[in-house]
């Protein structure tokens with residue numbers, strides 16, 4: 001199935017390195033250089049200690065389903081062949097307040113359960129875009 | 138104390154609600170403003186300030202004012218934002234009046250939310266920028282999808298059920314039967330609710346508000362002056378806008394607590410009232426879930442008990458806390474928040490007809506509880522008697 005018709009992200013000056021890493025099939029978050037807090041989405045400062053020092057840190061790409069939606073209504077034509085499809089809100093294993101969104105792959109939407117363990121997988125949409133999706137593990 | 142009882146709502150006005158107004162949002166704004174001024178016994182020559190909010194979908198004050206022939210604008214507000222700032226517009230008008238910056242503010246919201254600009258993005262889409270860039274590529278951007286995610290989290294944590302959500306939809310439809318303005322007045326049953334199609338599971342069609350063309354306006358002036366005007370004044374006793382977390386981005390993390398929990402203590406303190414004093418509540422109902430979570434976060438029941446509370450019948454007319462007496466966005470129509478304020482005014486004037494809450498003296502009216510922009514807003518209104 002082609003994902004090429006989906007809305008394309010418009011990376012900004014904070015998020016461009018994150019999207020470039022996804023392109024390399026690496027899942028990163030920011031790690032505060034002072035207090036060590038992990039954060040996502042990317043920001044220039046730490047919301048906890050206000051430090052501007054940070055480094056990109058790889059995460060394992062594992063997490064658990066915090067919440068999810070099963071889409072039936074087609075809001076965009078690009079998803080007409082995908083309904084019903086599930087979008088997950090995933091709590092990363094590295095921290096309780098670190099979340100990422102993504103669609104479910106490799107399983108039926110009806111089989112999603114609260115807390116279900118999932119793993120990030122990378123789908124190359126085309127030459128410029130890779131998306132993170134989630135598969136049960 | 139803050140703004141307590143310093144400003145008042147002196148007039149309300151509506152256009153008809155429809156699926157296709159056939160006119161511009163400028164015309165809708167003009168019609169609602171003129172109706173509100175007429176209700177207050179005022180004219181365009183009395184207006185010196187205008188305030189609205191919009192998300193690129195409506196006509197700003199600096200177009201409406203010259204179109205109406207407002208003699209001189211002393212203050213205006215063109216607030217970016219959707220439902221979460223709906224009540225902040227009126228709160229800021231009260232601030233402008235209390236500060237002496239403006240004397241007569243017309244607050245309005247005018248949208249062709251079905252025929253021109255649909256919130257679901259249908260036909261227009263949503264730019265995948267800011268935090269939306271991490272969601273839109275998965276087709277996650279429309280409000281029912283976002284609120285379905287929050288609803289599911291509440292179901293997981295507290296065991297909230299479909300039937301409890303359904304009770305909200307059924308109750309509000311019953312209320313709309315008493316509202317000639319409502320777009321949907323035919324009763325629905327729990328069976329109808331459970332049989333309605335999925336939009337974004339766990340939300341069904343009947344969990345969703347009605348995309349509506351229409352406008353509504355209210356006139357804000359000083360409490361003192363309002364007492365000399367045509368309609369009984371409704372005092373703005375509490376007006377709060379704030380919050381902090383953007384739950385949309387996942388920062389803050391807990392979808393089961395809305396920003397209403399954060400602003401409620403300040404709101405009640407400003408008004409000198411508590412949840413036990415509220416006679417009628419018009420709670421922002423873009424979806425059934427937003428009512429449920431606000432029942433908790435404004436303190437009408439314990440955290441996690443919003444579902445059982447709604448299902449108990451407590452929010453029906455005749456119950457201890459009638460909620461969305463006009464039918465809300467689910468059944469009256471969706472004008473993005475201001476029609477909740479207008480309904481609260483009718484209740485406090487005692488002019489709500491078949492849906493009147495007898496002896497209503499204190500009303501809570503609320504905005505989208507902070508799930509998309511980082512914050513929410515709300516008003517406590519009081520009858521002046």
Ligand SMILES: [Zn+2]
Nearest residue numbers: 032035046049
């Ligand atoms: Zn830090």
